[in-house]
Amino acid sequence: MKVLMRILALLFAAMMAAGAAAQQDLHRSVVLITADGLRWQEIFRGADPAFFGREETGMKDARDVARRFGGASAAERRAKLLPFFWNELVKIGSLYGNRDKGSEVVVRNRHRFSYPGYSEILTGRPRDDLIDSNDNRPNPSFTVLEIVRKELGLAREQVALFGSWETFSGIGAHEPGSVFINAGYTSLELAGASARLIELSRDQFSLLTPWRTVRHDYTTFELALEYLRTRKPRLLYIALGETDDWAHAKRYDRYLEMIHYFDGCVGRIWRAIQQMPEYRDRTLLVAATDHGRGSKIKNWDRHGADVRGAQYIWLAVAGAGLAAGGEAGEGSRLTQSDIAPTILEWMGIPYTKLEGVAGRPLPAIAAGKSR
Ligand SMILES: [Zn+2]
Numbered sequence: 001m002k003v004l005m006r007i008l009a010l011l012f013a014a015m016m017a018a019g020a021a022a023q024q025d026l027h028r029s030v031v032l033i034t035a036d037g038l039r040w041q042e043i044f045r046g047a048d049p050a051f052f053g054r055e056e057t058g059m060k061d062a063r064d065v066a067r068r069f070g071g072a073s074a075a076e077r078r079a080k081l082l083p084f085f086w087n088e089l090v091k092i093g094s095l096y097g098n099r100d101k102g103s104e105v106v107v108r109n110r111h112r113f114s115y116p117g118y119s120e121i122l123t124g125r126p127r128d129d130l131i132d133s134n135d136n137r138p139n140p141s142f143t144v145l146e147i148v149r150k151e152l153g154l155a156r157e158q159v160a161l162f163g164s165w166e167t168f169s170g171i172g173a174h175e176p177g178s179v180f181i182n183a184g185y186t187s188l189e190l191a192g193a194s195a196r197l198i199e200l201s202r203d204q205f206s207l208l209t210p211w212r213t214v215r216h217d218y219t220t221f222e223l224a225l226e227y228l229r230t231r232k233p234r235l236l237y238i239a240l241g242e243t244d245d246w247a248h249a250k251r252y253d254r255y256l257e258m259i260h261y262f263d264g265c266v267g268r269i270w271r272a273i274q275q276m277p278e279y280r281d282r283t284l285l286v287a288a289t290d291h292g293r294g295s296k297i298k299n300w301d302r303h304g305a306d307v308r309g310a311q312y313i314w315l316a317v318a319g320a321g322l323a324a325g326g327e328a329g330e331g332s333r334l335t336q337s338d339i340a341p342t343i344l345e346w347m348g349i350p351y352t353k354l355e356g357v358a359g360r361p362l363p364a365i366a367a368g369k370s371r
Contacts, residue, residue, distance in 0.1 A: 027282040028347050030148075031228070031269055032237045032339075034121065035262040036114060036165070037244035037303060038289045040105070040314040042259055043085070044098040044327075046077025051252050051297060062253035069256050074100075081260055084267030085316065093285070093318025094325035094364060102330035105313045107291055108337050108358055112303050112310040117290030117336065118171045118239070119143075124340035124357040136170040141355055144340040145172055145179045148235045151349045156180055157190070160233045162224035164241035166213045172237070182223065183239070185215050196226045209242070210249070217242045217258065221265045225272060232278050235343070240265065247293060250301045270318070284319035284346045284365075288339055315339070319346065322364050335359055 041048065047069040051057040059066060071077040079086040089095065097105035109116040109126035115134045120126050122143040130140045149159040159179040161172045166184020173179050182188050188201035204219040217240040224238040240262055246254035266287050273279040294300050295309040303310040315334060318324070337359030341351035345361035 028234075029279055029283040030235045030286065030343050030346060031273065031279075031283060032121075032235075032286045032288070032343065033262075033266055033269060034118070034237075034239050034288050034290060035243045035259065036239075036241040036290055037247055037293055038259055038262065038314075039293050039295075039300070040097045040099065040312055041295065042078075042081060042256070043095070043314045044078060044100060045074040046071065046079070046081045047256050048252075048300075049077070051300070054297065056250060056297065057252035057300075058250055058254070059252050065253040065256055069260070081256060082263040084263045084270070088267065089270070089287075089316060089318060090326050092324050093316060093322070094328060094362075095314070095316045096328040096332055096334050097312065097314030098327060098329075099312060101327065103328040103332040105315045105334045106311050106336070107313060108335050111305055112291045112307065114165070114244070114290050115167060115171055118168070120336045121288060121290065121339045122171065122237075124337045124351070124354040124359045126337065126358065134167060136167045138170050138176050139172070139174045142174045143172060143179075144343050144354065145235060145237065146174060147344065147353050148347055148349065149179055151353060152234065152347070154234055157231060158233050159235045160224075160227060160231070161237040161239065162220050162227065163237075163239035164214050164217050164220040165239065168239055180233075184213055188223065194226060194230045197223060197230070200226065209245070211245050214241045214245055217261060217265075221268075225269065228269070228272060228279075229276070232276075235347075238265070238269070247301050252300070266316075281320040284317065284322075284343070286339060286343065287316040288336075289313050290336075317342070317362060317364070325364060334362070338362060 052059050052066040069081045071080055096103055107117055109120050110128050116131045119131050119139055123141040127140055145159045157180045161168055161181045163183035168183035169181050172181045188197055200223050204215050207216055209216055228236055242258045243255055246258055270285055273283045291303050292310045292312045293303045294307045299307055340354055341359045341361045342365050344351040345365045351361055
């Protein structure tokens with residue numbers, strides 16, 4: 001009898017565990033969205049008024065932009081530049097990396113440019129030895145996208161990446177083709193695509209940017225949003241790129257406008273999540289960047305190992321059941337390597353599945369999970 005009771009108890013425990021795992025499986029999704037080379041300074045201070053009217057920032061002929069994003073205080077300017085971040089996201093999520101308040105987010109890789117940064121975001125570790133260029137090659141490590149697909153046994157299209165920069169076809173996966181990726185000026189290869197997806201895919205080739213390897217963020221974002229609505233992926237990564245390209249072109253006016261556009265995209269994706277029962281109350285939203293830039297008028301356009309301050313970035317997260325920490329302050333220390341572990345922790349997958357992981361899940365995620 002005792003033995004029978006023990007067997008029953010064990011069976012019951014196993015059923016409960018399986019049930020909890022299945023429920024977690026059903027309940028968890030992630031949307032990751034990045035803006036290339038978007039400085040922490042603009043996120044937390046808004047547009048820099050010292051740049052207004054200056055020829056070397058492209059602001060000489062852009063007085064209307066200065067008017068739109070100007071203001072007497074940093075609080076006023078940042079709310080104009082990023083209205084979703086500062087009117088809504090700050091109330092429902094957490095924003096890290098305001099160095100003026102003692103909060104810091106840094107890249108661990110020493111390169112401070114794009115491939116190393118995105119790889120660190122997607123693999124939870126720097127690989128300075130292997131990744132030292134922006135050449136379009138498969139990622140030397142398995143990415144969080146591949147790990148989520150494998151661990152949850154998902155179909156390929158259930159883990160998707162849309163990128164403005166063509167090199168995401170390499171960065172996104174160690175095994176090419178293992179997850180769904182559409183990046184740069186590339187036709188969407190998708191059976192049964194909606195009319196909207198087909199139209200966006202076709203029109204991208206008529207809407208050229210000044211760059212051969214980066215298509216418009218508009219195309220990337222609209223494709224991703226329509227994909228979310230019609231395909232319901234469990235993990236969606238939207239990688240926007242124009243902020244960095246306009247900065248390199250020394251066009252602070254366009255850089256500001258693309259930041260404002262990015263803020264609108266984050267708001268739209270959040271609202272889309274809230275409108276769909278498949279995502280509402282079970283989706284983690286993560287917004288991030290691949291690297292910082294110089295802090296001065298003479299080097300704000302640049303980044304890289306030799307640019308002081310380009311290692312400092314920012315990070316924003318929001319999700320149902322997560323404490324809304326608002327703007328992080330003194331003592332908050334995070335790294336770019338923490339993003340992939342955070343995504344896995346949210347999905348109920350041990351973050352140590354990331355080979356050689358250097359980062360850790362955000363404490364808020366770990367705490368939220370145990371509730
Ligand atoms: Zn760049």
